[in-house]
Amino acid sequence: MKVVRSDWSRALLVCGKCSKKLDGGFGPKGRESLAKALRRHLGLEKGRRAAMGVIEVKCLGICPKRAVTVIDADDPHAWRLVDEGADLDAVVETLGLIRR
Numbered sequence: 001m002k003v004v005r006s007d008w009s010r011a012l013l014v015c016g017k018c019s020k021k022l023d024g025g026f027g028p029k030g031r032e033s034l035a036k037a038l039r040r041h042l043g044l045e046k047g048r049r050a051a052m053g054v055i056e057v058k059c060l061g062i063c064p065k066r067a068v069t070v071i072d073a074d075d076p077h078a079w080r081l082v083d084e085g086a087d088l089d090a091v092v093e094t095l096g097l098i099r100r
Helices: 016-022 034-042 088-095
Strands: 011-015 053-057 067-072 080-083
Touching: 011 016, 011 034, 016 034, 016 053, 016 067, 034 053, 034 088, 080 088
Parallel strands: 011 053
Antiparallel strands: 011 067, 067 080
16 A cells, blocks of 8 residues: 655545535635635645645535535544634634634
């Protein structure tokens, strides 16, 4: 088995189907997906060079109305529902993320 190194200290899984249903809903103008808005807000690089991974995955099966499901890989027993247009500072604080 081969191993591929990453610089991630943490990983967030963001439901892509929830994001697609909202057609954006986050960021300064409310047009970005949650994953993209979080990457920008946290100042993360792309790919494996990033300090943390924010990964958009297929449907997680919760399907909340007007919200996006997020799983923190460090705390997988508590899935979070982030309401459309939520303040990204509050999301970062709730998840215990570090803004760079």
